[in-house]
Amino acid sequence: MIKRIHVLEDDSDIRYIIEYLLKDEGYELQLSSSVSELKSKLRDSLPDLFIIDVMLPDGNGIEICDDLKNDMFTKHIPVIVMSANPRSKQMSSQACADDYISKPFDLDDVVKRISNLLVKKTA
Template sequence: MIKRIHVLEDDEDIRYIIGVLLKDEGYELQLSSTFAELKSKLRDSVPDLFILDVMIPDGDGTDICTDLKEDPFTKHIPIIVMSANDQNKQKSLEAGANDYISKPFDIDYIVRRINAQLSKS
């Protein structure tokens, strides 16, 4: 069964790179640049994993992580939070993130982290 990953990232270049990378790995993708867009897409289908950027135009990724972990429909879904600021790591994990990735990231590293989270769920 193909796993679906929802990536919330406002930087178009990073979103594109992650999209190409994960499609090459055989994942189905949902891409959003805002929290509003993510919520809208959740009405159609629920992913197997979320990847959230911390700084997005309409919210904070750690607050979104908390919202997703408190929602009965998404609380079971693993979340990986990404940020260029390592000060966000502790806040992300306290918000319920299952993992944290620092930007810039190594392509092979992010794939390993994603695979590790999906193998647990």
């Protein structure tokens, strides 16, 4: 079964790189550039994993992660938080993020982390 990943990233270049990388790995993607767009798309379907940037034009990825982990419909879905700010790693842990990726990131490492989380979810 094809796994769906929702990427919330406002930087179009980073979003494109992640999209290209993950489509090449066989994942189906939902892409959002804002929190409002994410919320709108979640009404249609839920992904198997979220990748969320911290600095967003209309919100904070740490708060979004916390909201997702406290919502009965999404709390079971793994969340990876991404940021260039080193302080975000500790904050993402407090928000119950399943993993943290520091920007700039290694493409192979991103694929490995996603795969590990999706395997844990199905186990």
